Amino acid sequence: MLLITLLTVIPLLGALAAWIIPSNDRRPWVLPLVACLHLLIVSALCALPLSPSRGGWIHLDAIGRVFLLEIGGLFCACAFYAVNYLQYRQERNNRVLCMGMLVCLSAMSLAVVSHHLGILWLAIETTTLSMAPLVYFNRNARSIEATWKYMLICSIGIAVALLGIFFLAYSTVVAGLEPSLLLGPLQGYAPKLPVAWLNAAFVFMLVGYGAKMGLAPMHTWKPDAYGEAPGLVGAMLAGGLANCGFLGLIRIYQICMASGNVHFYRSCLIGMGLFSIAVAAIFLVRQTDFKRMLAYSSVEHMGLFVLALGLGGKALYGAMLHVIGNGLAKGVLFLAAGNIHRAFASKNRDVARGALRRTPWSGGLFLVGFLALTGSPPFLPFASEFSIFSAAFTNGRPVVGAFMVLLLLIAFMGMSFTVLPVVLGEPPKNRERTKYRDTPLLAGPPFVLLLIIALLGLWLPQPLYRIVTDAAALLEASR
Amino acid sequence: MNSAPDQLLVLVLLINILILGTHRTRVAIRAIATQGIVLGVLPLMIHSFHSHILIITLFVLLAKGVCIPWLLFGALKKVDFGEHMEPFLGYTGNIIAGALATVVAFAFAARLPLAPVHQGLLAVPAALATILIGFIALASRRKAIHQVIGYLLLENGIFIFGLLLTESMPLMVEAGALLDLIAGIFVMGIIIKQIGREFSSMDTSRMTALREVD
Numbered sequence: 001m002l003l004i005t006l007l008t009v010i011p012l013l014g015a016l017a018a019w020i021i022p023s024n025d026r027r028p029w030v031l032p033l034v035a036c037l038h039l040l041i042v043s044a045l046c047a048l049p050l051s052p053s054r055g056g057w058i059h060l061d062a063i064g065r066v067f068l069l070e071i072g073g074l075f076c077a078c079a080f081y082a083v084n085y086l087q088y089r090q091e092r093n094n095r096v097l098c099m100g101m102l103v104c105l106s107a108m109s110l111a112v113v114s115h116h117l118g119i120l121w122l123a124i125e126t127t128t129l130s131m132a133p134l135v136y137f138n139r140n141a142r143s144i145e146a147t148w149k150y151m152l153i154c155s156i157g158i159a160v161a162l163l164g165i166f167f168l169a170y171s172t173v174v175a176g177l178e179p180s181l182l183l184g185p186l187q188g189y190a191p192k193l194p195v196a197w198l199n200a201a202f203v204f205m206l207v208g209y210g211a212k213m214g215l216a217p218m219h220t221w222k223p224d225a226y227g228e229a230p231g232l233v234g235a236m237l238a239g240g241l242a243n244c245g246f247l248g249l250i251r252i253y254q255i256c257m258a259s260g261n262v263h264f265y266r267s268c269l270i271g272m273g274l275f276s277i278a279v280a281a282i283f284l285v286r287q288t289d290f291k292r293m294l295a296y297s298s299v300e301h302m303g304l305f306v307l308a309l310g311l312g313g314k315a316l317y318g319a320m321l322h323v324i325g326n327g328l329a330k331g332v333l334f335l336a337a338g339n340i341h342r343a344f345a346s347k348n349r350d351v352a353r354g355a356l357r358r359t360p361w362s363g364g365l366f367l368v369g370f371l372a373l374t375g376s377p378p379f380l381p382f383a384s385e386f387s388i389f390s391a392a393f394t395n396g397r398p399v400v401g402a403f404m405v406l407l408l409l410i411a412f413m414g415m416s417f418t419v420l421p422v423v424l425g426e427p428p429k430n431r432e433r434t435k436y437r438d439t440p441l442l443a444g445p446p447f448v449l450l451l452i453i454a455l456l457g458l459w460l461p462q463p464l465y466r467i468v469t470d471a472a473a474l475l476e477a478s479r
Numbered sequence: 480m481n482s483a484p485d486q487l488l489v490l491v492l493l494i495n496i497l498i499l500g501t502h503r504t505r506v507a508i509r510a511i512a513t514q515g516i517v518l519g520v521l522p523l524m525i526h527s528f529h530s531h532i533l534i535i536t537l538f539v540l541l542a543k544g545v546c547i548p549w550l551l552f553g554a555l556k557k558v559d560f561g562e563h564m565e566p567f568l569g570y571t572g573n574i575i576a577g578a579l580a581t582v583v584a585f586a587f588a589a590r591l592p593l594a595p596v597h598q599g600l601l602a603v604p605a606a607l608a609t610i611l612i613g614f615i616a617l618a619s620r621r622k623a624i625h626q627v628i629g630y631l632l633l634e635n636g637i638f639i640f641g642l643l644l645t646e647s648m649p650l651m652v653e654a655g656a657l658l659d660l661i662a663g664i665f666v667m668g669i670i671i672k673q674i675g676r677e678f679s680s681m682d683t684s685r686m687t688a689l690r691e692v693d
Contacts, residue, residue, distance in 0.1 A: 118652030125659045132666045141677040145686040148623065148670050155630060155663055163637045169644050174594045196592055224689040283691065
């Protein structure tokens with residue numbers, strides 16, 4: 001319990017420190033310091049057996065461990081990257097950025113460990129708020145537009161999710177049960193809950209948390225926010241906040257699956273997932289802005305998550321593995337994309353060409369990261385996407401599986417039309433070179449992330465394998 | 480429909496229509512503040528007296544009646560909003576849509592499988608109507624600050640539905656939700672000021688730099 005408390009309190013203390021430290025140079029070092037401490041606690045927590053505490057409100061289960069590992073690792077990489085990045089951006093006061101990142105880490109950690117739907121909702125709402133000033137870091141007309149869309153759509157989404165939670169609570173009142181918003185009791189109640197209210201709660205939470213995840217058609221804020229935010233903020237949005245939205249969806253999924261009447265939920269999830277992948281694939285073709293491209297790729301992978309929940313069975317193992325694979329691969333891509341953006345002072349593929357020559361490390365990372373994310377062996381996303389794909393066939397959904405592969409193929413080709421010129425093209429001759437060069441702290445963190453997903457793809461350590469299978473079993477057992 | 484809580488809920492419904500129909504931002508902010516105060520008083524009248532309920536009332540009055548209107552007026556002060564902008568559908572169209580939404584909410588609520596104690600209560604249709612009108616305001620308004628008011632209507636509607644559950648919701652969650660709402664409005668207020676500076680207007684339909692090129 002102490003460790004779990006520290007998990008949320010240490011980032012908050014870090015935020016306080018970032019607020020107090022007056023020097024713009026020294027302040028960013030708070031980020032890696034807190035990130036390392038956080039990651040240390042995360043590893044300790046994942047090794048220890050834990051039981052629910054505080055009357056079941058706070059409980060780190062296997063699903064939580066998967067998310068916590070992913071968030072901790074990604075944040076650590078972003079934190080080291082931030083130190084050097086903020087040196088490049090001396091002209092900006094970085095107090096708000098450092099504080100926002102740390103408050104967000106605290107809120108994400110709280111979301112992961114909470115088994116009370118109300119607390120989970122609060123934590124997810126806090127992540128949205130704490131990231132809003134960070135999207136606006138560049139202080140121009142484009143970023144204010146992106147921030148407004150992000151803030152408005154995510155706030156409405158999260159409000160709709162709250163209505164879903166109220167419906168769920170009300171369904172217990174209608175059924176004449178002791179009202180509760182705890183995951184455990186609700187799973188026990190599920191078969192007795194009135195179907196109409198439970199369905200309504202599910203749909204509202206799917207739409208609400210779906211807006212936060214960026215599922216189509218609620219994804220419109222995503223390309224703008226991811227495109228205008230700095231690379232490391234984009235990485236946290238794609239690998240941290242989007243996953244928190246997914247976690248919210250997982251919790252209601254666990255309750256709905258326990259109700260026994262699963263057909264409706266499965267079809268909703270499969271339909272929503274396929275639609276998101278399809279929309280993303282369409283917009284990925286002919287996308288000229290490589291940061292917006294990453295946003296659509298995130299829409300695609302969120303769709304994949306939801307699809308996997310709908311398929312069930314072995315796909316759940318794939319989904320849990322993909323939380324780690326997708327989160328870390330997004331970190332590689334966003335951080336490398338940020339470097340390329342700065343090297344060319346543009347994020348358009350017509351201007352930013354030939355990154356491999358200008359910034360060999362970042363260019364190479366962007367290319368290999370792209371291959372990793374789209375499911376090339378031997379990287380981790382290959383293993384997870386393959387599990388989801390094969391589950392579609394073994395669970396008797398061959399049409400869904402075939403459709404999914406087709407769309408992923410279109411998305412892959414669409415992305416390669418953007419990534420290949422950016423990395424391998426002929427650098428423009430008439431443009432001035434910016435002062436940006438790859439440094440160990442800017443190219444190192446994405447390189448380490450890439451190394452991790454490559455190693456995990458080749459060989460999944462036994463403890464991690466057990467955590468992932470336990471998480472999948474938790475999702476499965478709730479049926 | 481003669482009891483005091485029901486009369487207050489009718490007031491809430493009237494304020495909804497007022498907000499849809501007014502073109503003056505200050506009136507809209509005052510209206511949403513009044514609605515917040517009404518909502519703050521409601522838990523006291525619906526539930527039996529309890530310290531938990533009293534604290535919620537105080538929180539709501541402070542948040543929705545004082546803090547949020549103050550933040551919104553603060554955002555207005557920095558922005559020159561002399562120009563006058565018709566919402567999509569126009570004001571008359573908005574009022575008609577609002578009235579229709581209220582009718583639909585009543586018709587729909589009558590068919591919901593409610594708990595026997597809540598049968599015939601005005602709270603459920605009032606919640607649905609306020610949520611729907613919030614969405615109408617969000618979809619039709621172009622000024623950023625009016626979109627925030629639409630969002631607040633949505634939140635108020637959800638709050639009315641939450642009244643049915645006040646006794647089962649933990650205080651921490653309610654208080655936290657209100658705190659998050661205040662923080663959210665605070666952030667939105669800052670963004671509105673920046674929008675006013677960058678675009679010299681709060682018209683969000685001018686924000687078209689970010690879109691897919693074709």
